[in-house]
Amino acid sequence: MNGVPIYYFLVLSAVLFGLGVVGFLFKRNIIALFMSIELMLNAVNLAFVAFSRALGKLDGQVFVFFVIVVAAAEAAVGLAIVINIAHNRQTLNVEQVDLLKF
Amino acid sequence: MSVPVFMFFACAALAVLGAVLLIVVREPIHSALALILVMAALAVLYLLLGAEFIAAVQLMVYAGAIMVLFVFVIMLLNAGVEERTNKSLMAKYLGLPLAGFLVLDLAWWIAKSTAGKAELTASAVPAQASSTIELSRMLFKQYLFPFEATSILILIAMLGAVVLARRDS
Amino acid sequence: MGFITQHAVLVVSIVKVAVLLLAALTVNAYLTWFERKLVGHIQSRIGPYFVGAHGLLQPAADGLKFLFKEDLTIPTSDRFVFCLAPLLSLTLALTTLALIPFGPATITIFGQPTELVVANTTLGLLMVFAISSIGVYGVALAGWSSNSKYSLLGSLRSSAQMISYEVSLTLSIVGVVLLAGTFDFRTLVEGQGGYWWHFLPRWRVFPQIVGFMCYFISAIAETNRAPFDLPEAESELVAGFHTEYSSFKFAMFFVAEYTNMITVSCLATILFLGGWLSPFPERWTWQLYIPAVGLLLTGVALLADAAFKWNGIARLQLVAVSLLALGLGVLALSPTVMLVIQGVFWFLLKVFLLIFFYAWARGTLPRFRYDQLMSFGWKLLLPVALANVVLTAFLIEWWNR
Numbered sequence: 001m002n003g004v005p006i007y008y009f010l011v012l013s014a015v016l017f018g019l020g021v022v023g024f025l026f027k028r029n030i031i032a033l034f035m036s037i038e039l040m041l042n043a044v045n046l047a048f049v050a051f052s053r054a055l056g057k058l059d060g061q062v063f064v065f066f067v068i069v070v071a072a073a074e075a076a077v078g079l080a081i082v083i084n085i086a087h088n089r090q091t092l093n094v095e096q097v098d099l100l101k102f
Numbered sequence: 103m104s105v106p107v108f109m110f111f112a113c114a115a116l117a118v119l120g121a122v123l124l125i126v127v128r129e130p131i132h133s134a135l136a137l138i139l140v141m142a143a144l145a146v147l148y149l150l151l152g153a154e155f156i157a158a159v160q161l162m163v164y165a166g167a168i169m170v171l172f173v174f175v176i177m178l179l180n181a182g183v184e185e186r187t188n189k190s191l192m193a194k195y196l197g198l199p200l201a202g203f204l205v206l207d208l209a210w211w212i213a214k215s216t217a218g219k220a221e222l223t224a225s226a227v228p229a230q231a232s233s234t235i236e237l238s239r240m241l242f243k244q245y246l247f248p249f250e251a252t253s254i255l256i257l258i259a260m261l262g263a264v265v266l267a268r269r270d271s
Numbered sequence: 272m273g274f275i276t277q278h279a280v281l282v283v284s285i286v287k288v289a290v291l292l293l294a295a296l297t298v299n300a301y302l303t304w305f306e307r308k309l310v311g312h313i314q315s316r317i318g319p320y321f322v323g324a325h326g327l328l329q330p331a332a333d334g335l336k337f338l339f340k341e342d343l344t345i346p347t348s349d350r351f352v353f354c355l356a357p358l359l360s361l362t363l364a365l366t367t368l369a370l371i372p373f374g375p376a377t378i379t380i381f382g383q384p385t386e387l388v389v390a391n392t393t394l395g396l397l398m399v400f401a402i403s404s405i406g407v408y409g410v411a412l413a414g415w416s417s418n419s420k421y422s423l424l425g426s427l428r429s430s431a432q433m434i435s436y437e438v439s440l441t442l443s444i445v446g447v448v449l450l451a452g453t454f455d456f457r458t459l460v461e462g463q464g465g466y467w468w469h470f471l472p473r474w475r476v477f478p479q480i481v482g483f484m485c486y487f488i489s490a491i492a493e494t495n496r497a498p499f500d501l502p503e504a505e506s507e508l509v510a511g512f513h514t515e516y517s518s519f520k521f522a523m524f525f526v527a528e529y530t531n532m533i534t535v536s537c538l539a540t541i542l543f544l545g546g547w548l549s550p551f552p553e554r555w556t557w558q559l560y561i562p563a564v565g566l567l568l569t570g571v572a573l574l575a576d577a578a579f580k581w582n583g584i585a586r587l588q589l590v591a592v593s594l595l596a597l598g599l600g601v602l603a604l605s606p607t608v609m610l611v612i613q614g615v616f617w618f619l620l621k622v623f624l625l626i627f628f629y630a631w632a633r634g635t636l637p638r639f640r641y642d643q644l645m646s647f648g649w650k651l652l653l654p655v656a657l658a659n660v661v662l663t664a665f666l667i668e669w670w671n672r
Contacts, residue, residue: 174411
């Protein structure tokens with residue numbers, strides 16, 4: 001049976017990461033920004049698992065475990081901040097939350 | 103085309119479709135659904151790579167809890183349609199090509215470094231009999247300190263979320 | 272024929288999926304009949320009675336009604352999500368059924384030996400929980416896209432309830448996994464063979480009784496069934512998240528709910544009640560005839576019922592059903608079928624027992640209020656499940672020294 005070369009998985013991970021970067025730079029909704037960050041984290045997870053399989057060690061999967069846990073913690077706190085911003089500014093547009101700029 | 107290659111291309115197409123939809127659609131709830139599609143496709147890819155436990159954890163935690171949190175927040179804040187302004191020309195004509203260059207650059211260096219190594223393949227046969235047992239052994243032996251540290255991190259995140267999301271009443 | 276023998280694995284998979292789908296949908300339909308009858312008798316009334324003898328054609332009538340009813344289109348801005356939500360619910364509910372093994376036997380279809388499970392994975396238990404944790408989206412998105420206050424409130428409450436009880440659901444089976452040391456369904460069942468003191472079967476419900484209680488209560492809450500059905504009860508929030516759905520989409524939610532109930536009962540059977548193992552010792556070989564004798568007795572009882580109590584077309588229906596039961600009973604007497612059907616019979620019997628408890632709870636217990644529900648889940652069930660895990664781990668370590 002033919003296998004799938006690891007190269008395919010890594011290129012897919014690169015493509016997803018690039019799309020996450022594009023989303024992060026171009027989206028104006030805060031929650032959509034957050035979701036682009038999650039997309040980037042997922043792309044990195046795929047690269048970790050691909051390398052873990054390629055090199056035969058399980059360290060990559062342990063790292064994926066930690067990335068998922070940290071992403072959960074970050075999403076919880078980040079969304080709480082987003083709720084606060086939405087209540088204070090009545091907007092979810094990231095271009096209008098610029099009070100710290102001079 | 104053998105079954106693993108077909109499965110890979112099907113899931114890769116779904117993942118890229120989901121990622122493109124995430125960026126392109128205008129309602130946040132549709133973006134959330136697109137991201138869930140990406141995560142489900144990635145879970146199948148993890149199964150293809152023999153990481154069964156990680157696939158289950160991805161579905162249970164990432165797609166089943168974190169994205170539910172996103173969907174709840176979108177529903178609570180009633181995030182509406184995102185307005186589309188074409189103000190920034192530099193973003194469109196410089197940013198997008200640069201992002202494309204980033205992806206091509208990464209792909210090029212990946213291809214160059216994995217070029218001659220024919221043994222780096224993922225076939226349908228899983229690498230180890232049960233990765234769950236080995237994974238948990240590693241988590242509790244070599245990576246014990248990060249494990250405990252992340253549990254404290256989750257506790258702090260819970261406290262932070264509760265404090266931040268509470269209204270001053 | 273050449274195509275079939277070449278791609279035997281694929282064809283066998285398709286056949287198994289088709290059989291499972293058909294069986295699941297039929298069992299769902301008659302589960303609604305059974306529940307209505309049981310709840311009716313608990314409430315001192317008869318339940319469905321008119322459509323066919325003993326109301327046995329009621330599910331068919333309901334199905335036809337769902338098909339022919341007008342599919343209301345509400346003025347919502349999000350048609351895609353409105354149509355996606357019931358589809359998601361139903362698909363995920365039916366997918367979890369594919370992971371559950373129904374018996375130990377290995378049957379041969381088209382010359383290919385195969386197990387009695389559609390998807391044979393080593394991490395079956397974890398996958399079932401992973402897939403059912405995505406089932407929250409069906410509920411959440413249904414309420415959101417319905418453009419109605421009752422639906423939104425009902426769906427938010429229902430999905431919050433589901434994700435809360437999911438935690439104690441997964442924790443309550445950690446004790447079982449610690450005892451068995453694996454996530455594989457087959458090993459989980461086969462680890463329950465043998466007897467203590469020569470008469471008590473080694474089912475895991477006896478050492479893990481606390482885990483079983485936690486699991487079952489969490490499962491009732493997870494599937495939004497009484498007494499935890501505040502988000503969808505008729506007297507509370509109209510109908511909760513599926514208020515605005517009509518005809519076939521509502522039928523999809525309905526079938527998804529009952530399929531979830533069946534899946535959770537199958538899981539409880541495999542994990543705690545010994546799966547397909549019979550409670551009688553192996554050397555009592557007469558137990559091989561129990562399924563056949565049961566079916567034959569059912570057929571005879573139905574024939575007696577038809578002869579003495581019913582007239583007209585109801586009599587013909589009952590005679591048809593009893594002939595079916597008799598035919599199946601005779602078929603179960605043949606040696607090959609008898610061996611295969613043993614495991615499946617005991618498995619289905621235990622699942623049926625658990626579903627009987629579900630329907631019994633619905634007819635008997637009053638509903639939890641929403642804040643009572645949430646505090647019960649987080650403040651009582653979760654600590655008890657955690658204590659169960661800690662105690663089990665401690666006792667296993669102490670026993671092994």
